[in-house]
Amino acid sequence: MVKKIIFLSVLAVLLCFTPTMAKEGVYLGAGLVYNNPQSSDTIDYLDPGIGLDLKFGYNFGRVGLELNLMGSTHDDTDPGYGDADFSGVSLDLRVFLSELNDPNQIYLLIGFGGYSIKEYDPVIATDTTLKGSGLNLGAGLEHYLNENVALNFGVVYRIIKYDEVEIGGTTFSFDPELKGNMLTLAAGINFHF
Numbered sequence: 001m002v003k004k005i006i007f008l009s010v011l012a013v014l015l016c017f018t019p020t021m022a023k024e025g026v027y028l029g030a031g032l033v034y035n036n037p038q039s040s041d042t043i044d045y046l047d048p049g050i051g052l053d054l055k056f057g058y059n060f061g062r063v064g065l066e067l068n069l070m071g072s073t074h075d076d077t078d079p080g081y082g083d084a085d086f087s088g089v090s091l092d093l094r095v096f097l098s099e100l101n102d103p104n105q106i107y108l109l110i111g112f113g114g115y116s117i118k119e120y121d122p123v124i125a126t127d128t129t130l131k132g133s134g135l136n137l138g139a140g141l142e143h144y145l146n147e148n149v150a151l152n153f154g155v156v157y158r159i160i161k162y163d164e165v166e167i168g169g170t171t172f173s174f175d176p177e178l179k180g181n182m183l184t185l186a187a188g189i190n191f192h193f
Helices: 002-017
Strands: 025-037 049-059 063-075 083-096 104-121 126-144 149-167 170-179 182-192
Touching (some): 049 083, 104 149, 126 170
Antiparallel strands (some): 025 049, 025 182, 063 083, 083 104, 104 126, 149 182
């Protein structure tokens, strides 16, 4: 317990007094996500879930372009159904609001992504996958520990519409589309090169 308190104290001091600035160029990131399906939508049978998040990006100074891969596992509240896997790939633009020499970079995010929900359907005894696309709106904070390492915290609201379902290898279209918005909380670390 004492080691944990010492570690957290040293980390807090480093976070407060690290002289660094945002760095332009390529970065890679990894972290955890908490995805919460919005209960007012058609896809309201999934519980919130935790998963992994990978980022590949380039900072141009005041803006950054980021490819984001993420996925999470969710319990299905419908009787007889097991876990569902939510996954997504998105391309997001980050616009930084902080001064370039500030180690705390606050940003706004807008982007577009493709998403899917895969699960086993016991009624028809096969896997089903919902597929769709959506708009991402978010904000976050990237705190630089030094010029190459930064902690990243963000929130993204994903406005998703599913328009296809794959059942046993055959794809069908939905009309009207199914609404399945998702709120994502993310925390991770970015490595700048």
